[in-house]
Amino acid sequence: MANPLLGDTPGDTHLLLGNEAIVRGAVEAGIQVVTCYPGTPSSEVPDTFYRISPDGKYYFEYSVNEKVALEVAGGATLAGAMSMCTMKHVGVNVAADPLMTLCYVGAPGGLMLLSADDPGCHSSQNEQDNRIYARLGGMPVLEPSSAQEAKDMARDGLLLSKKHGAPLLLRTTTRVNHLRGPVEFGPAPAPGKPEGFKRNPPHFVPIPAFSRPMHVRLMERMEALREEAENSPYNKVTGSGEYGIVCSGISRAYVADALDNAGLADKVTVLELGFSNPLPENKCLDFLKSVDTVLVVEELEPVVENELRVLAQKNGLSIEIKGKDVLPRNGEFDVTMVENAIREGLGESPVPTCECSLPELPGRPPNLCAGCPHRGTYYAARKVFGDDAVYSSDIGCYTLGLLPPLQTADFLLCMGSSISAGGGLAKASGQKVVAFIGDSTFFHSGLTGVANAVFNAHDVLIVILDNRTTAMTGHQPNPGVDKTVIGDNDHPLDIESAVRGLGVTEVRTVNPFNQRKTMAALEELGGMSGVRVLIAKEPCPLYTRRVYKKIAPQVAYVAESCTGRFDCLDKLACPAMYKEGGKAAVNPILCNGCMLCLQVCGHIKAKKRGS
Amino acid sequence: MPDTKKIRIFMTGVGGQGTLTATTLLAKTALSQGLTVTSGEIHGMAQRGGVVESTVLIGCKSPKIGIGEADILLGFEPMETMRALPYLRQGGLVVSSTEYMPPLSVAMGKQECPTIDDIRKAVSTCTDKVYFMANQSIGLEAGAVQSGNIAMLGALCAAGELPFGPEALEAAIKANLPAKLQAVNLKALELGVKALNS
Ligand code: SF4
Ligand code: SF4
Numbered sequence: 016m017a018n019p020l021l022g023d024t025p026g027d028t029h030l031l032l033g034n035e036a037i038v039r040g041a042v043e044a045g046i047q048v049v050t051c052y053p054g055t056p057s058s059e060v061p062d063t064f065y066r067i068s069p070d071g072k073y074y075f076e077y078s079v080n081e082k083v084a085l086e087v088a089g090g091a092t093l094a095g096a097m098s099m100c101t102m103k104h105v106g107v108n109v110a111a112d113p114l115m116t117l118c119y120v121g122a123p124g125g126l127m128l129l130s131a132d133d134p135g136c137h138s139s140q141n142e143q144d145n146r147i148y149a150r151l152g153g154m155p156v157l158e159p160s161s162a163q164e165a166k167d168m169a170r171d172g173l174l175l176s177k178k179h180g181a182p183l184l185l186r187t188t189t190r191v192n193h194l195r196g197p198v199e200f201g202p203a204p205a206p207g208k209p210e211g212f213k214r215n216p217p218h219f220v221p222i223p224a225f226s227r228p229m230h231v232r233l234m235e236r237m238e239a240l241r242e243e244a245e246n247s248p249y250n251k252v253t254g255s256g257e258y259g260i261v262c263s264g265i266s267r268a269y270v271a272d273a274l275d276n277a278g279l280a281d282k283v284t285v286l287e288l289g290f291s292n293p294l295p296e297n298k299c300l301d302f303l304k305s306v307d308t309v310l311v312v313e314e315l316e317p318v319v320e321n322e323l324r325v326l327a328q329k330n331g332l333s334i335e336i337k338g339k340d341v342l343p344r345n346g347e348f349d350v351t352m353v354e355n356a357i358r359e360g361l362g363e364s365p366v367p368t369c370e371c372s373l374p375e376l377p378g379r380p381p382n383l384c385a386g387c388p389h390r391g392t393y394y395a396a397r398k399v400f401g402d403d404a405v406y407s408s409d410i411g412c413y414t415l416g417l418l419p420p421l422q423t424a425d426f427l428l429c430m431g432s433s434i435s436a437g438g439g440l441a442k443a444s445g446q447k448v449v450a451f452i453g454d455s456t457f458f459h460s461g462l463t464g465v466a467n468a469v470f471n472a473h474d475v476l477i478v479i480l481d482n483r484t485t486a487m488t489g490h491q492p493n494p495g496v497d498k499t500v501i502g503d504n505d506h507p508l509d510i511e512s513a514v515r516g517l518g519v520t521e522v523r524t525v526n527p528f529n530q531r532k533t534m535a536a537l538e539e540l541g542g543m544s545g546v547r548v549l550i551a552k553e554p555c556p557l558y559t560r561r562v563y564k565k566i567a568p569q570v571a572y573v574a575e576s577c578t579g580r581f582d583c584l585d586k587l588a589c590p591a592m593y594k595e596g597g598k599a600a601v602n603p604i605l606c607n608g609c610m611l612c613l614q615v616c617g618h619i620k621a622k623k624r625g626s
Numbered sequence: 627m628p629d630t631k632k633i634r635i636f637m638t639g640v641g642g643q644g645t646l647t648a649t650t651l652l653a654k655t656a657l658s659q660g661l662t663v664t665s666g667e668i669h670g671m672a673q674r675g676g677v678v679e680s681t682v683l684i685g686c687k688s689p690k691i692g693i694g695e696a697d698i699l700l701g702f703e704p705m706e707t708m709r710a711l712p713y714l715r716q717g718g719l720v721v722s723s724t725e726y727m728p729p730l731s732v733a734m735g736k737q738e739c740p741t742i743d744d745i746r747k748a749v750s751t752c753t754d755k756v757y758f759m760a761n762q763s764i765g766l767e768a769g770a771v772q773s774g775n776i777a778m779l780g781a782l783c784a785a786g787e788l789p790f791g792p793e794a795l796e797a798a799i800k801a802n803l804p805a806k807l808q809a810v811n812l813k814a815l816e817l818g819v820k821a822l823n824s
Contacts, residue, residue, distance in 0.1 A: 197663070275632075349695070377731050379705075381674035
């Protein structure tokens with residue numbers, strides 16, 4: 016039976032993750048092409064498209080990075096295909112170059128960009144607000160606040176984008192991507208065939224002479240979309256009262272619950288902006304005139320707040336507008352925080368708080384899994400270079416190498432930066448640099464870094480941690496893998512040939528669980544200068560279990576002879592190990608049988624799993 | 627949907643414990659009772675052995691629970707129960723496991739977890755509605771350690787704070803879990819209800 020997300024079953028209700036709801040919305044719109052680069056909190060959107068792709072009527076790909084993903088989707092929409100491209104907020108930085116021009120060129124088949132922003136940095140290096148990109152490029156923005164809206168807005172956004180030929184931003188935040196709620200399905204008719212590309216250079220080739228009129232058309236398009244926003248059911252006014260609240264995105268849910276808790280729903284007028292760009296100026300103006308104070312409730316930047324201030328100023332309104340002066344500009348909101356801001360505005364006392372104080376508890380930082388091959392590489396690097404090298408890190412599970420005892424991540428900028436920033440640091444200071452990068456990240460934007468390092472004669476030892484998958488975001492395939500959850504990869508790229516092809520002559524490949532060979536290779540390459548590459552190749556054990564359907568036949572155990580020196584625990588920090596009665600011990604349920612600890616201490620032995 | 631009393635349930639555990647499966651099952655149970663339900667989860671880096679927090683909210687729009695907002699705190703690991711205590715409102719209900727999953731610093735002997743007595747004491751400053759149970763042992767007795775989470779859900783349903791009882795959860799298990807997992811989880815549910823009443 017095909018997945019329910021694909022069925023033409025209007026009226027059905029399913030409990031869906033926000034990200035699954037987005038997939039359903041796209042299916043209802045008749046989606047034809049989907050591209051992505053996975054990144055938390057967006058990943059379940061492409062993962063769901065991928066999982067159900069054997070039965071779907073769309074083309075799906077995991078692209079090598081966000082820029083490429085958007086370009087592929089951009090080409091597809093020019094061919095008249097309804098297209099969608101998904102990424103996390105920082106991914107839009109990578110895709111910003113094609114994005115800005117795509118807004119000029121337009122999207123004849125419809126094109127929706129999903130940007131999953133992450134207020135609170137649950138799994139990201141920053142908390143940038145991508146609604147600002149939409150203003151920079153000129154894109155309409157929809158911001159869902161529930162699973163139902165995630166579905167409806169994905170559908171309506173794609174149809175709106177196609178109608179106006181305007182690339183559209185579906186802007187979610189972590190809470191929306193990862194909430195679950197009931198979703199009522201609409202019809203999902205089968206999509207037709209894309210019309211194909213219609214040659215029209217003045218519209219599609221942005222040389223300066225053509226770009227100038229394109230910019231004018233873009234502005235006209237945005238005015239037409241402003242009309243749509245004025246009439247959109249996603250922008251609505253509820254309640255009555257002198258005190259006004261304007262809210263967008265997930266803040267709408269917080270406002271609704273806060274008013275309910277406080278019993279103030281009848282004393283306040285609320286303007287919800289689910290279709291938040293371009294600003295429906297008439298609707299907003301009417302609203303501003305109907306109240307005497309306004310509180311703008313939006314997470315992160317004061318985007319709507321500033322637009323309302325401009326609108327009020329232009330129209331000579333002297334209304335009081337509050338926002339970032341009473342609510343924070345960083346992190347997430349919650350219901351009580353919003354309720355207190357409203358209470359303060361109405362002169363009421365805040366919600367009483369509970370004063371329970373807790374002692375300091377042991378932390379539970381994430382750790383590389385038991386049997387993670389990165390532990391082998393990091394252990395060897397620390398042994399060989401200690402604190403003499405500067406460790407340049409990158410984005411992936413292996414960033415967890417920053418924690419003691421491995422401590423092999425000294426700085427980090429973005430995807431692919433380990434190689435280029437590492438080279439820059441070495442050029443500037445002459446310090447020894449070891450740059451770590453994963454296989455997926457290498458294909459994402461490490462390749463250009465290697466080319467740059469070779470061309471500019473950087474002095475950097477690059478270690479490619481090839482675990483045969485994209486582990487951090489949920490084990491998505493990348494160009495190097497040979498197997499995926501839905502079949503074999505027919506065109507696996509070989510990393511060693513790739514780096515040789517880019518002009519690196521000193522390349523070694525090792526299995527990081529072979530400590531002797533790994534250390535010997537690190538010592539040898541460490542003694543050289545220029546660009547050198549070590550490929551530490553061994554699949555992630557979680558991926559091995561899921562995709563290769565294999566588990567290691569052995570587990571480690573600590574022999575009676577253990578002297579309680581605890582080198583294994585102190586230097587490897589494998590989560591399967593613990594102290595018991597002055598000796599080390601291994602939890603056989605957690606042990607993944609990598610046999611790394613056996614090479615660290617002779618008192619640890621292997622036995623058959625289950626024996 | 628009927629106008630229901632708002633109930634906010636905060637769940638916490640350790641990555642890999644099955645916290646999210648339990649969350650979804652509880653949300654589906656509430657939905658099957660015709661209740662308005664939203665649930666939320668935060669994962670990502672936390673999956674690599676870190677803390678996982680999730681929520682089920684009945685009658686609310688928001689998927690998030692802030693400090694002091696939870697009516698119910700469900701702790702699948704005792705130290706995480708304690709860490710999450712600030713989320714509980716005064717007088718809320720706590721259902722917690724007594725069996726530890728020590729974090730690395732504790733396994734390495736560098737730090738110590740608070741004792742169950744410490745945790746009891748801390749909880750008692752917030753509420754006297756508290757149930758502790760050995761969820762991993764109960765899970766093992768039922769047939770799989772992860773089913774301990776379902777045992778705790780069973781206990782929660784039997785505690786009388788939700789607008790439905792254990793039968794609703796039983797029906798949801800039968801409707802949503804694959805056939806081969808049902809027997810174990812139904813057994814866990816039964817043991818969980820029993821643990822609450824003992
Ligand atoms: S063999 Fe040793 S290092 Fe590897 S997973 Fe087992 S306990 Fe951990
Ligand atoms: S998921 Fe795989 S690659 Fe990531 S930390 Fe765990 S074992 Fe290592």
